[in-house]
Every structure is written in structure tokens, then in C-alpha cells.
Amino acid sequence: MQDTFYIEEGIVLRTHTSPVQVRTMERVRPPIRILSPGRVYRPDSDVSHTPMFHQVEGLMVDRGITFGDLKGVLTYFVHEIFSPGVALKFRPSFFPFTEPSAEVDIQCVICGGGGCRVCSFTGWLESLGSGMVDPAVFLNVGYDPEEMTGFAFGLGIERIAMLKYGINDIRSFSRMMAGFYESQFEVASGLCRYRLRPRDLAERLTMAGLEVDAIEEAGASFEGVVTAGSFPCCPIPNRKNSTCVR
Amino acid sequence: MLPHPESEKLHLCEVSDGERTYPSSAAPPIPGQATPWPSLVWVPSSPEAMSIKSTRLRGQPSEGMLCSEDELGIGDDASGILILPPSTPLGVDLKDVLALRDTVLDIGVTPNRADCLSIVGVAREIAALTGKSLRLPATEVLENDEDIQGLTSVTIEDPDLCPRYTARLIKGVTIGPSPAWMRQRLEAVGLRSINNMVDVTNFVMMELGQPLHAFDFRFLDEGRIVVRRSRQGERFVSLDEKERILKDNTLMICDGVKPVAIGGIMGGLNSEVKEDTTTILLESAYFQPASIRRSARWMNMATDASFRFERGIDPEGVIRALNRAARLMIELGGGSSCRGLIDAYPAKIATCQNIPLRASRVNAILGTQIEPAEMVRILRGLEMIVVPEGDDEWRVSPPTFRVDGDP
Numbered sequence: 001m002q003d004t005f006y007i008e009e010g011i012v013l014r015t016h017t018s019p020v021q022v023r024t025m026e027r028v029r030p031p032i033r034i035l036s037p038g039r040v041y042r043p044d045s046d047v048s049h050t051p052m053f054h055q056v057e058g059l060m061v062d063r064g065i066t067f068g069d070l071k072g073v074l075t076y077f078v079h080e081i082f083s084p085g086v087a088l089k090f091r092p093s094f095f096p097f098t099e100p101s102a103e104v105d106i107q108c109v110i111c112g113g114g115g116c117r118v119c120s121f122t123g124w125l126e127s128l129g130s131g132m133v134d135p136a137v138f139l140n141v142g143y144d145p146e147e148m149t150g151f152a153f154g155l156g157i158e159r160i161a162m163l164k165y166g167i168n169d170i171r172s173f174s175r176m177m178a179g180f181y182e183s184q185f186e187v188a189s190g191l192c193r194y195r196l197r198p199r200d201l202a203e204r205l206t207m208a209g210l211e212v213d214a215i216e217e218a219g220a221s222f223e224g225v226v227t228a229g230s231f232p233c234c235p236i237p238n239r240k241n242s243t244c245v246r
Numbered sequence: 247m248l249p250h251p252e253s254e255k256l257h258l259c260e261v262s263d264g265e266r267t268y269p270s271s272a273a274p275p276i277p278g279q280a281t282p283w284p285s286l287v288w289v290p291s292s293p294e295a296m297s298i299k300s301t302r303l304r305g306q307p308s309e310g311m312l313c314s315e316d317e318l319g320i321g322d323d324a325s326g327i328l329i330l331p332p333s334t335p336l337g338v339d340l341k342d343v344l345a346l347r348d349t350v351l352d353i354g355v356t357p358n359r360a361d362c363l364s365i366v367g368v369a370r371e372i373a374a375l376t377g378k379s380l381r382l383p384a385t386e387v388l389e390n391d392e393d394i395q396g397l398t399s400v401t402i403e404d405p406d407l408c409p410r411y412t413a414r415l416i417k418g419v420t421i422g423p424s425p426a427w428m429r430q431r432l433e434a435v436g437l438r439s440i441n442n443m444v445d446v447t448n449f450v451m452m453e454l455g456q457p458l459h460a461f462d463f464r465f466l467d468e469g470r471i472v473v474r475r476s477r478q479g480e481r482f483v484s485l486d487e488k489e490r491i492l493k494d495n496t497l498m499i500c501d502g503v504k505p506v507a508i509g510g511i512m513g514g515l516n517s518e519v520k521e522d523t524t525t526i527l528l529e530s531a532y533f534q535p536a537s538i539r540r541s542a543r544w545m546n547m548a549t550d551a552s553f554r555f556e557r558g559i560d561p562e563g564v565i566r567a568l569n570r571a572a573r574l575m576i577e578l579g580g581g582s583s584c585r586g587l588i589d590a591y592p593a594k595i596a597t598c599q600n601i602p603l604r605a606s607r608v609n610a611i612l613g614t615q616i617e618p619a620e621m622v623r624i625l626r627g628l629e630m631i632v633v634p635e636g637d638d639e640w641r642v643s644p645p646t647f648r649v650d651g652d653p
Binding site: 096100201202216 | 348349350351352353354355356357358359362368371372375376430434610611612613614
């Protein structure tokens, strides 16, 4: 699901902080409540991606931990770091080491859900990945999955900061710029233009785990093109000097 | 149309969309003929429409443009104006005529849901979400009197890499361009139209999720298929005209003498469908995912076909796709299928069966209080077979297209 930064055959730089879960569980017996910030690496570089950035991993393992606990912790976090009452959406997704897995969207903090350029006019921003730890992971670290359950989540620090402080270029974090802290987001005004059925269908598919990335109209390049017929004109007596045909 | 006073190639004409008449100039569809063409494609000048402006073309007023396929971007034919069937009504938006009133959803399918890499796969999900019933495409095939068993055969020498290979023989086809509805659907998902037969294989792959391949039967030595590993040093030229030197680890589709395709990845130049092809051997097979992934990485190839085989296709959908494609090929190219099909299925493909599931455990992990009856209803709505086992437990068998289970 992400590209990996290979140094050479057999050596990679980690793409996420999830490996910390395994290393912790191998050294420590449950209950576990950890947060682990760290550097991660992916070969992307543009206005919203840098090859090296920072994630925070969270892991909670104990008897009786449920998906409800995961939702509670993440909801509390989002309300504390953004504002109380920001809506969250838990969307079914897939990570190889959690089941069920969810991606968490928050109500766009720029437009409040009305739609703007930052949230691609959807009203929602992707913010976290999470899920219940897959029992196979527990077996591999010697925990009994019948006794222990747990959840894990990961978030990108730069992304959260960009949303919270209105920074629109991730590369700003590694550049010293005068006036950096006074930078402003542009807010595109206007309501979302929701078409009825394709949007509804896209929403339902996304909430079922098939995330709709884009909706396009087929034949967009044919706006205004119509069928027509051509008919013979009257013959023109003097071809060379003709100025009209009727 | 009348000859243009200022230009040899252009003619003057009047164009009518049923309401207004416009003067224009154009190169006539059939050079030299000044007869009326009642059904053309016309772009009246307006800011939105393809940036056509009202202008004077060589001294004569021109209010719009009659277009060729190439100018519209719906085909490669640039030789003349696109002519529609004579019965086409005038003044109708082109999008309706070409059935282009459609919306394309771009879906990010997670790696575990390979069953959704097709129209029917997504339609199945929508049916489960909305409670509507799923309508599968028609698969009845027009067959002739010749028994396929007497005409060709399939031998699988390496069943671990290819556990199932099915084929039909379709005779009497005529190769030509695909109809507009098929071209539009292919282009909407980013595929180029090649010819009617090749397009059918791509179309059914997108429709049902099963990659297919069409061979020109006359280029298959001994008229039969052998499925085997490549040999060290064997050379092969794939459809993209690249010569590849193989090792001994790639599953190849061969005829009685030579390799004719890299199984599950790409066909060969030596057996591709040509303009004068009349008999097609149609392949629909299951390839072992790890083998396809290894071979594709090693040869640095990635195709829509290999993408699907790597993630696992539905072992029980192989024949449905074969029949669907045969039906469409006959519909578009004429001809008929020889009677019967070949189904070489030496090794049963393992699928997930009888997964133990406890209602109490579901609620404990999720922190919910879902009624067991509701769980059963949801599972059965997803085509899972649910068999009670004791008080709290079921054995659940997912349908074979759910390749995200681990057998």
C-alpha cells in the first residue's frame, strides 16, 4: 500500500512505526499501553509528501480491549488536538496486521465539512490508520489471542500539524522560512456540488471499504457536440465570386 | 456539399441540427461526391464545445465543425468525417447517441479485496449493501456440430503453477473494430480498443475479473496447448515486441512445439490475433498467485492480467468467463463455438471452508451487542454458508471469489 525505500537488496528503511509493536510485545508481557514516535521513510516527494517524516504509533493490549476502546481513545485525541465536537468517521479498510482495520477521517477543519479545496470538496480529511491487532500477530509474539485483545493506530505528525496550524506545504518543516508561523491557508468558498446518485453510491462504497478516490463524467470532452445532417445547397452560378450559399 | 471556391479540399455545405441551419466548410466524407449525408457529428461553435469558434474558413463563413473520430478522441480514424447510422435523429447530443451518459467511479481497492477488481465484484458489494439482487451477464454460447475434443487438447505439465486451464475453439469469426458501446466502456476504464476479439478479452476481464487470452489457432503448432515451466535460456518475444531470455521458473503456455504466451502475464507475438484471423482458441485459466508475482517482478512486467492473478482470482469463475467471452466474440465477430469446452483441472484449488466463528467473540472484540441472528443474516447476504455448530459457534464457508480468506 506504500512504496518502500530500499537501500540495497535486503535492506530497507521502515515505512511505518508499526514494527515497534512487535519489538515491544516480544520484550514485555501484557498489559501494554504504548505510544512510539519515530522517523519513517517513503520514496515520495511533493507538496504533501517528504521522503522522511514522523509517525506516532499507539498500541494497547490487555484482557477485554475492544474496538469501542479504540474509537474512544481516537475520538478523545481528535477532540483534544483539534476541537471538541469535530466529527469522526471510521471507514473499513485493510492493513495486513489488523482485523478489522479502519481509516479515520475527521470533519474538515478548514471548511467545517462544507467542502473546500483542502478536503477535495468531500468535507472529510484522512487522518489515522487503526485496527484491532490480528490474532496471528499475538501468536507470533507468544501472547494467547484467546486471552488478549488489543488495538493499534498510527498517525503522521506532520500531517496533524499541517491540519492544526494551516500549513499547506509539508516541506516547510525542513526549511527555515521567514514568516512561517504566519502562513495562512486559502479557503475556497462555496458549497459542495453534490450530484445525487453517483455521490451517494460512492459514499456507500467508501463506507463499505471500497474507497472511491474520484468520480468522473464519461464523455466530458464532448460537451456541446450534437448530431447533424448536411444537405445540398443551391448551385452557384459564378463559383469564383460567390459570397454566400443559400 | 458544393466545391469550395477557395480551396480544393474543402466543400461548402449547409448543416442542420433539425432546428437551425448553419453554413460550413468541410472535407467531404467521400471525396468528389456532393450528395447529402444525413447523419454526421457536428460541433456548433460555442465556448464549451471543444473550443470551436465561429470563423471564416478561406473566405467562407463557418459556424462549427464536422468531426472525424480522431478529432473527437473516440477512435483512431482521421481519414474523414464520422458518419453515424442513417436512422440517427438530428440535433441529439452526441453523448446520448454513443451511450456516453455515464459516470466513472475511481475506486481504491485494498489488497485483500481482489474480488472487487471487476464490475461484477463491485456490483455484488452494492447488491449486498442495498438489498437489490445481482444480475450476472448472459453466458449462453452458440455452438456448432464439431466436437472440440477432436480438434484440440490441453496438457498441463506443471499443475502446481497452473492448476486449471479451460479453452474454447471459436470458428468463423471476422476481425474488425468493436462497436462504439464496447469502445466507450474500455476507454472509460483506461484501455485502448484494439479489435473486436482482443477487446472482448479485456472487456470480460474488467467485467468479471478473469483475465483471458485469445490465440490465432492456425499459429498453434499441432493445434494443441501445453502448459509447462520455461527452460533455462529459452527465448520468447512477447506482444510488446520485447525478446526475453527465460530461466526455468516461468509458467509458459506453449503449443506442441514452442512457447506462445507467458502464462498469466502477456501473450506472444507469434500467436496473436491478426486482421485475417478466423479461428480463435480462447484461454481462461487459474495461475498460482506467487508464481505470477515472482515471474512478473523478475521480468519487470506488470499487466492488468498479472495484477489480478497475483491477488488470486475466483477458481469457480473460470468457466463462466470463458463462456461469457465466447458469447461476446460470436456476437461481435460472427461465427460459432465448437461444441463443448476443455476443462483441464488436475489439482483442486484450495479455498477457505468451515471457518469457526463465535458470536460471543465477535461482540467481545468489537465491544458491541449484535444479535447472533443479525450476524447470520449479514453473512448469508454476502453469500457465506453458515452452519451452526454447538450453541455459540458456526462454521462459515465464504464463496470462492472471496480470496482474502486463508485456506
